[in-house]
Amino acid sequence: ETGVTQTPRHLVMGMTNKKSLKCEQHLGHNAMYWYKQSAKKPLELMFVYSLEERVENNSVPSRFSPECPNSSHLFLHLHTLQPEDSALYLCASSQDGQGAEAFFGQGTRLTVV
Amino acid sequence: QKEVEQNSGPLSVPEGAIASLNCTYSDRVSQSFFWYRQYSGKSPELIMSIYSNGDKEDGRFTAQLNKASQYVSLLIRDSQPSDSATYLCAVKGFNKFYFGSGTKLNVKP
Numbered sequence: 001e002t003g004v005t006q007t008p009r010h011l012v013m014g015m016t017n018k019k020s021l022k023c024e025q026h027l028g029h030n031a032m033y034w035y036k037q038s039a040k041k042p043l044e045l046m047f048v049y050s051l052e053e054r055v056e057n058n059s060v061p062s063r064f065s066p067e068c069p070n071s072s073h074l075f076l077h078l079h080t081l082q083p084e085d086s087a088l089y090l091c092a093s094s095q096d097g098q099g100a101e102a103f104f105g106q107g108t109r110l111t112v113v
Numbered sequence: 114q115k116e117v118e119q120n121s122g123p124l125s126v127p128e129g130a131i132a133s134l135n136c137t138y139s140d141r142v143s144q145s146f147f148w149y150r151q152y153s154g155k156s157p158e159l160i161m162s163i164y165s166n167g168d169k170e171d172g173r174f175t176a177q178l179n180k181a182s183q184y185v186s187l188l189i190r191d192s193q194p195s196d197s198a199t200y201l202c203a204v205k206g207f208n209k210f211y212f213g214s215g216t217k218l219n220v221k222p
Contacts, residue, residue, distance in 0.1 A: 040121070043157070043201070043212040090156055100145050100205045104156035 003027065006091050006105035013081065014113055021076040021108050023091030031097040032074040034066060035090040037107070043090070049074060050097030081112045116140060117204050117213035125219045132189040134216050136202030139183070145205040146178055146185045151215065152198045161187060192220040 004025045013019050025032060034046040048056035049068040063085075065077040074091055088109050092102040118137045126132045134148075145164050149157035163169045163176040163185065175188040185204075189196055199215040 040214065042115075042117070042214040045210070098205055098210055100147065100203075100210060101159055101162060103159070107156050 004091055004093055004103050004105035006089075006108055008108060009106060010109045010111075012111045012113060013078065015081060015083070017081075018077070018079040020078065021089055021091075021110075023074040023076075023105055025072055025074075025091075025093040025103070025105075027093055027103060029093040029095050029103075030071060031094050032068060032071070033092040033094075033102065034064075034074065034076050035092060035104075037088040037090055047076075048097055055097055078110075081110075083112050086111045115213075116206075116209075116211040117202055119200075119202050119213035119216045121214060122217040123219050124216055125221060126192050128192060128194060128220055128222050130192050132192045132196065132218055132220065134187040134189075134200050134202075134218065135184060136186065136204075136213055137184045138202075138204045138211075140204065140206040140209075140211075141180075141183065143180075143183075143204045143206045146176070147203040147205070148174075148176060148185075148187045149201040149203060149212075150198045151201060157201055189218075192218075194220050194222050196220050 007022045031050045036044045046060045047066040052068050067075040088107045090107045091105040094102045148161040150160050151157045161176045163178045169176045173190045177186045197220045199217045201215045202213040
């Protein structure tokens with residue numbers, strides 16, 4: 001596989017469920033990101049990992065918990081989400097931790113019911 | 114004030130025309146500028162980057178940067194229906210990276 005791969009592509013979960021989103025990059029990049037994309041809003045940067053260390057957390061609620069076990073894998077653990085958390089969650093990677101020239105995965109369309 | 118501003122559109126142009134997409138940014142120390150294309154239901158894809166004032170051409174695409182006026186634009190020549198998408202402007206500042214909310218382009222056959 002090449003590029004950035006996200007699973008699952010679609011997820012429907014109840015507000016009391018716990019689920020995880022997975023991202024894997026095959027580009028040899030050093031940085032990985034989670035973005036949230038809601039309708040008619042700019043991409044919202046959630047978390048940045050550079051060389052497996054979290055370097056940015058943009059005031060994201062604790063019901064979203066990231067995990068980066070190595071430079072190729074990134075997870076977003078979800079628990080007790082709200083309906084307003086329904087969105088497209090995009091993973092991206094780049095060579096450095098500045099976000100420039102990022103390559104995106106296909107995203108996970110999350111619906112919280 | 115938003116860090117990166119774009120007109121949400123939609124911008125409609127006929128096939129074969131030039132589409133002009135504009136973006137302004139607020140951080141004067143911004144260093145690098147990018148255009149991403151996002152088809153409906155898909156993820157953003159990097160199509161152009163520009164780092165210095167002036168024009169940068171790549172096929173039918175031309176990025177224009179004017180740091181004094183703090184704007185960056187993307188011109189698409191000979192627009193095709195397949196160019197219909199949302200175009201996101203992204204700006205890299207000293208230590209931050211911001212996306213605009215995107216301009217939706219419709220190219221009519």
